[in-house]
Amino acid sequence: MPAPEFDDEWRRWIAENVMLGGTVESILPTLLRQGFEAGATRREVEAAIASPYTSGARRLLNRLRKREWVLEIHRKLGRILPGGDLVERRHRPPRDAFLRDFYAANRPVVITGAMDDWPALGKWAPAYLRGRFGNRTVEVQASRGANPRYEVDSQRHRRQMPFSEFIDLVVGGGPTNDHYMTANNNSRNFESLSELWDDIVQIPEYLDGSAKARGFLWFGPAGTITPLHHDLTNNFMAQVYGRKLVKLVPACDIGYVANEFHCYTNVDAEKVDWRRFPQYRQARVIDVVIGPGELLFLPVGWWHYVRALDVSITVSFTNFVVDNDFHTAYTTYHDV
Numbered sequence: 001m002p003a004p005e006f007d008d009e010w011r012r013w014i015a016e017n018v019m020l021g022g023t024v025e026s027i028l029p030t031l032l033r034q035g036f037e038a039g040a041t042r043r044e045v046e047a048a049i050a051s052p053y054t055s056g057a058r059r060l061l062n063r064l065r066k067r068e069w070v071l072e073i074h075r076k077l078g079r080i081l082p083g084g085d086l087v088e089r090r091h092r093p094p095r096d097a098f099l100r101d102f103y104a105a106n107r108p109v110v111i112t113g114a115m116d117d118w119p120a121l122g123k124w125a126p127a128y129l130r131g132r133f134g135n136r137t138v139e140v141q142a143s144r145g146a147n148p149r150y151e152v153d154s155q156r157h158r159r160q161m162p163f164s165e166f167i168d169l170v171v172g173g174g175p176t177n178d179h180y181m182t183a184n185n186n187s188r189n190f191e192s193l194s195e196l197w198d199d200i201v202q203i204p205e206y207l208d209g210s211a212k213a214r215g216f217l218w219f220g221p222a223g224t225i226t227p228l229h230h231d232l233t234n235n236f237m238a239q240v241y242g243r244k245l246v247k248l249v250p251a252c253d254i255g256y257v258a259n260e261f262h263c264y265t266n267v268d269a270e271k272v273d274w275r276r277f278p279q280y281r282q283a284r285v286i287d288v289v290i291g292p293g294e295l296l297f298l299p300v301g302w303w304h305y306v307r308a309l310d311v312s313i314t315v316s317f318t319n320f321v322v323d324n325d326f327h328t329a330y331t332t333y334h335d336v
Helices: 008-019 024-033 038-050 052-080 095-103 119-123 126-133 163-172 183-192 194-199 251-256 278-282
Strands: 089-091 109-112 137-141 158-162 216-220 225-230 235-241 244-249 259-261 286-290 294-298 303-308 312-317
Touching (some): 008 024, 008 038, 008 052, 052 251, 089 095, 095 109, 095 294, 119 194, 137 163, 158 163, 158 183, 183 194, 251 278, 251 303
Parallel strands (some): 089 109
Antiparallel strands (some): 109 294, 137 158, 216 312, 225 303, 235 294, 235 312
């Protein structure tokens, strides 16, 4: 059988291994086991190492390594802070303290007391919503259980139905991740359920109530999951009804979460496949449970996984009173 020839796929493999610090002697055995001729293989690898293209790529890699060092600084500093594996709870911190200690510091916090004047806290329950809005048509995410990529493919799971029908699914079907009203459905539901926003106060200490995007509604049964991902903005999660478990991973731990596409990973934060994702053991995972009346600040870039522990209603916000434009500088809407 003739020896195989080097095609672009094998040359990419050689280049990747050279970038990872491979030498002729460390790369050669693998190629020889594939049947490549020894002399031609040595020349191919030596040419890759000596190539000016490789030299240019190596300089870029060195710049990335310098940035990795900066991330490592922040990782270590985050672990030094006492209570670093807990999310602090603060009762209605004034704006300057919130901005200094959390927003600008890129640290999560649970704020209590900031939603005490919300009519929604005393009104929003499935029975009330059914009686008040049951005949409205809403949009939801449906049949999520049939697709392990339900979050990435969220546009394919849009369904419209009477709100009463959806509420019956939520309260009558037990824990499930199959149907969920999420921020991805907000365009339709903001109109269909417009009166709901009269029950919400925009928390002027932190939020800009004049902003066009006033908030996003999340409503579903116990067991609904938002898989591990990061956002491109800072976010508030305002819990109105039920409880949610949130698993947080600092933005600077991005090297350990197996980020494969855009802002997503295939790591299941509650059932980690350790053989596939051993590096996830090095990530700092912080658990927090939020209940009615609690406001969780999710810093931009922080990875988070969310599971509803009960039938749950949440409102999320991005309309902060200070600059929250972090998506303009983001370019990696693709495989990484």
